[in-house]
Amino acid sequence: MSQHTENLTAFLAALRFEDLPDAVVARAEDLFLDWLGSLLAGAGQPPVPLFAGYARRMGPAKGPCENLVDGTTTSPYFAALVNGAASHVVEQDDLHNSSVLHPATVVFPAALALAQDRGRDGRDLITAAVAGYEAGIRIGEFLGRSHYRVFHTTGTVGTLAAAVAAGKLLDFDQERFTHLLGTAGTQAAGLWEFLRDAADSKQLHTAKAAADGVLAASLTADGLTGARDILEGDQGLAAGLSDQAEPAFLDDRLGQRWALAETSFKFHASCRHTHPAADALLDLMAREHLVADQIHGVTARVHQGALDVLGRVDTPRTVHQAKFSMGTVLALIALHGRAGLGEFHGIPLDDPAVAAFRDRVRMTLDAEVDQAYPARWLGRITVETVDGRTLHGAIDEPKGDPGNTLSRPELEDKFRRLAAFGGNTNAARADQLIARVWSLGAGGPVRFQS
Amino acid sequence: MSQHTENLTAFLAALRFEDLPDAVVARAEDLFLDWLGSLLAGAGQPPVPLFAGYARRMGPAKGPCENLVDGTTTSPYFAALVNGAASHVVEQDDLHNSSVLHPATVVFPAALALAQDRGRDGRDLITAAVAGYEAGIRIGEFLGRSHYRVFHTTGTVGTLAAAVAAGKLLDFDQERFTHLLGTAGTQAAGLWEFLRDAADSKQLHTAKAAADGVLAASLTADGLTGARDILEGDQGLAAGLSDQAEPAFLDDRLGQRWALAETSFKFHASCRHTHPAADALLDLMAREHLVADQIHGVTARVHQGALDVLGRVDTPRTVHQAKFSMGTVLALIALHGRAGLGEFHGIPLDDPAVAAFRDRVRMTLDAEVDQAYPARWLGRITVETVDGRTLHGAIDEPKGDPGNTLSRPELEDKFRRLAAFGGNTNAARADQLIARVWSLGAGGPVRFQS
Numbered sequence: 072m073s074q075h076t077e078n079l080t081a082f083l084a085a086l087r088f089e090d091l092p093d094a095v096v097a098r099a100e101d102l103f104l105d106w107l108g109s110l111l112a113g114a115g116q117p118p119v120p121l122f123a124g125y126a127r128r129m130g131p132a133k134g135p136c137e138n139l140v141d142g143t144t145t146s147p148y149f150a151a152l153v154n155g156a157a158s159h160v161v162e163q164d165d166l167h168n169s170s171v172l173h174p175a176t177v178v179f180p181a182a183l184a185l186a187q188d189r190g191r192d193g194r195d196l197i198t199a200a201v202a203g204y205e206a207g208i209r210i211g212e213f214l215g216r217s218h219y220r221v222f223h224t225t226g227t228v229g230t231l232a233a234a235v236a237a238g239k240l241l242d243f244d245q246e247r248f249t250h251l252l253g254t255a256g257t258q259a260a261g262l263w264e265f266l267r268d269a270a271d272s273k274q275l276h277t278a279k280a281a282a283d284g285v286l287a288a289s290l291t292a293d294g295l296t297g298a299r300d301i302l303e304g305d306q307g308l309a310a311g312l313s314d315q316a317e318p319a320f321l322d323d324r325l326g327q328r329w330a331l332a333e334t335s336f337k338f339h340a341s342c343r344h345t346h347p348a349a350d351a352l353l354d355l356m357a358r359e360h361l362v363a364d365q366i367h368g369v370t371a372r373v374h375q376g377a378l379d380v381l382g383r384v385d386t387p388r389t390v391h392q393a394k395f396s397m398g399t400v401l402a403l404i405a406l407h408g409r410a411g412l413g414e415f416h417g418i419p420l421d422d423p424a425v426a427a428f429r430d431r432v433r434m435t436l437d438a439e440v441d442q443a444y445p446a447r448w449l450g451r452i453t454v455e456t457v458d459g460r461t462l463h464g465a466i467d468e469p470k471g472d473p474g475n476t477l478s479r480p481e482l483e484d485k486f487r488r489l490a491a492f493g494g495n496t497n498a499a500r501a502d503q504l505i506a507r508v509w510s511l512g513a514g515g516p517v518r519f520q521s
Numbered sequence: 522m523s524q525h526t527e528n529l530t531a532f533l534a535a536l537r538f539e540d541l542p543d544a545v546v547a548r549a550e551d552l553f554l555d556w557l558g559s560l561l562a563g564a565g566q567p568p569v570p571l572f573a574g575y576a577r578r579m580g581p582a583k584g585p586c587e588n589l590v591d592g593t594t595t596s597p598y599f600a601a602l603v604n605g606a607a608s609h610v611v612e613q614d615d616l617h618n619s620s621v622l623h624p625a626t627v628v629f630p631a632a633l634a635l636a637q638d639r640g641r642d643g644r645d646l647i648t649a650a651v652a653g654y655e656a657g658i659r660i661g662e663f664l665g666r667s668h669y670r671v672f673h674t675t676g677t678v679g680t681l682a683a684a685v686a687a688g689k690l691l692d693f694d695q696e697r698f699t700h701l702l703g704t705a706g707t708q709a710a711g712l713w714e715f716l717r718d719a720a721d722s723k724q725l726h727t728a729k730a731a732a733d734g735v736l737a738a739s740l741t742a743d744g745l746t747g748a749r750d751i752l753e754g755d756q757g758l759a760a761g762l763s764d765q766a767e768p769a770f771l772d773d774r775l776g777q778r779w780a781l782a783e784t785s786f787k788f789h790a791s792c793r794h795t796h797p798a799a800d801a802l803l804d805l806m807a808r809e810h811l812v813a814d815q816i817h818g819v820t821a822r823v824h825q826g827a828l829d830v831l832g833r834v835d836t837p838r839t840v841h842q843a844k845f846s847m848g849t850v851l852a853l854i855a856l857h858g859r860a861g862l863g864e865f866h867g868i869p870l871d872d873p874a875v876a877a878f879r880d881r882v883r884m885t886l887d888a889e890v891d892q893a894y895p896a897r898w899l900g901r902i903t904v905e906t907v908d909g910r911t912l913h914g915a916i917d918e919p920k921g922d923p924g925n926t927l928s929r930p931e932l933e934d935k936f937r938r939l940a941a942f943g944g945n946t947n948a949a950r951a952d953q954l955i956a957r958v959w960s961l962g963a964g965g966p967v968r969f970q971s
């Protein structure tokens with residue numbers, strides 16, 4: 072086994088709640104609230120109900136874990152599956168920049184299922200989530216940009232991140248974590264091919280990553296063994312799914328650098344690759360007092376990863392696909408001042424004003440932006456005005472980035488909007504849920520249906 | 522979508538039992554019996570009981586499908602998972618040469634689970650299995666040798682093969698098969714890295730492929746959509762997991778070439794990559810009237826794929842790993858005349874005679890053998906005798922290959938030995954099971970526990 076992997080598994084086994092800085096604990100609560108809101112908002116969105124139906128058909132009639140989509144209970148595997156399917160679909164869940172991983176939607180479903188199954192408290196949940204974030208983010212960075220070009224990192228690496236969180240709740244020692252990475256890593260899957268067809272695989276990926284993480288941890292606890300060098304071995308993950316893996320990321324400043332605290336919140340309800348340009352456009356329009364009608368055309372100058380993902384979408388066919396359309400996002404920003412759930416779900420896909428603006432947006436590769444990515448997600452746009460001016464907009468940290476993060480009042484506001492959008496959570500219940508999340512770090516309960 | 526994929530999905534949707542040549546139906550029965558025997562033999566072998574325990578913990582208390590490992594019933598997902606875990610572990614299940622896919626252990630668990638769930642008969646089961654074999658084998662050939670170097674094709678492609686079999690039992694039309702391939706393909710996973718550590722992932726791969734095939738088919742039946750071009754798209758399976766995909770394999774002579782009938786039975790209870798050399802050694806020893814003590818050294822001249830897989834194993838640490846040790850297999854052949862379950866499980870891993878012979882075996886790449894592979898698995902060995910002679914052994918079709926296949930009496934004998942090895946099936950029961958399998962093509966029942 073490589074020293075990098077060995078250092079990582081040693082860290083995961085040794086990690087204790089008492090080791091976590093207060094700011095990391097608080098940020099974990101923030102991220103959990105953000106995740107719970109994303110889940111409540113997504114519970115009724117297609118294709119999430121299909122997963123709830125599947126769990127009823129294949130799983131037990133009830134169990135120790137909460138299925139937060141339909142209010143039933145089930146076994147850990149199906150709770151992770153359904154909650155994982157629901158928490159990514161409205162595209163409001165968190166993103167870690169340099170790994171290009173959405174950690175919450177895979178880590179929290181697995182951690183919550185095991186915490187509920189084992190009767191653990193909020194501190195155990197947070198410790199497990201931190202383990203999942205720290206491992207998953209570093210593995211995502213390790214696999215690098217060539218991986219993300221074809222593979223949906225949240226599906227592939229998400230399986231390992233979820234497994235680590237689950238394994239932490241099962242009190243794994245270093246040897247168990249080694250086997251766990253092998254067993255989770257050999258299940259890692261998820262291809263971007265679905266996006267051009269507006270197919271449902273993004274939800275399948277998060278559902279399966281969370282659930283297979285639970286499966287991996289459960290079988291490992293029972294004694295299933297896995298490859299010891301799944302990350303770096305010459306028939307392992309990097310060998311098969313990356314051209315440029317960098318092992319030094321795997322144990323980068325463990326215990327000093329808290330990758331969880333670097334994770335960004337989403338302000339706009341769209342693919343994170345659209346946010347830098349969206350914020351740059353917002354900023355430029357405010358500065359120049361522009362309205363949409365004055366804009367003749369917009370060029371978003373982006374990194375290659377944005378072209379790889381967003382470049383597949385021409386005229387969006389579904390609301391979900393619209394969130395991956397740079398033209399649609401910038402149209403909503405220009406016309407309505409925001410690109411939130413209200414805009415995506417309230418304005419028809421074929422709205423003439425949005426369509427007309429969308430056709431005036433193009434993307435182009437920008438060397439500076441591409442070089443900074445994925446560590447930094449720079450927003451650079453050029454606007455041609457109707458009256459013939461060329462204007463440049465630039466932001467260096469999109470809203471929600473660690474240096475430009477959301478405050479607790481902003482997070483609570485976002486949560487209430489997400490819960491209201493979902494339709495099954497009234498205002499008083501939303502307040503109760505917020506209070507419960509803010510008690511996790513004090514060892515509060517980890518149940519949210521009662 | 523590519524024309525190759527479109528032709529494949531059209532074939533799968535249109536396939537009817539009435540289209541199958543009698544010889545294909547009979548061979549499907551042969552393969553099913555061989556699979557059932559492999560399962561019964563493997564039911565108690567590590568790590569199979571872990572999967573049965575997992576199914577009890579995560580799944581329903583009972584269901585419409587037979588868990589053939591422990592005699593209980595469960596839902597289709599868990600039946601496929603457990604039966605898939607059990608039917609590959611003793612390394613006696615079938616192999617298709619040119620795709621390097623073990624079809625039975627992934628196709629039959631999924632097909633049987635859905636057939637039982639939907640109350641179908643033996644003809645439906647066979648039609649579904651043929652669909653799974655025809656699709657899986659062609660997709661394996663499509664991904665080619667570069668895929669197999671890092672990926673365990675039975676895990677990756679097995680997910681698609683199992684899904685197709687399950688989808689056929691759900692009467693999918695072409696559109697559903699298109700979505701199904703997308704949803705199954707984006708879950709395809711399985712890395713060879715486990716082998717050097719003698720870890721349990723090979724059973725995890727077959728279990729997950731079969732179960733995820735059921736998951737994919739069930740969700741597709743409910744309306745989940747998948748990528749339309751998962752095989753050939755530039756962010757699809759071949760783009761991510763192969764360097765040399767050949768699309769023409771995908772629809773190669775559909776309806777004329779029956780790939781199921783090309784599938785080989787395993788005579789020896791070891792990795793198929795050892796069989797050509799084993800048969801060549803058997804042949805040479807018989808021809809030259811040699812005994813083991815007269816052999817100073819053996820060189821097995823093999824294809825690169827054999828080196829990639831078997832080259833990871835030095836001194837085997839488990840019985841399962843011993844089946845991937847060319848030296849051990851040839852030692853058993855030389856010393857005991859066969860390398861069956863009795864030899865692998867009856868002779869200690871550290872048996873001095875086996876160890877001494879193993880140390881006198883080496884493998885080397887042979888250009889002729891490598892060029893013929895994977896279409897043909899040639900056996901070529903060179904033996905140095907104690908008295909100084911150099912002898913050459915060669916066979917062109919290992920025992921069990923389509924041109925050197927097992928007869929029904931040989932298959933029944935193999936089944937009885939496998940069932941006896943498993944320990945839970947007496948001779949009378951074995952005869953009942955054989956009779957039931959031979960009735961499948963006549964529309965017999967698909968239940969085997971009662």
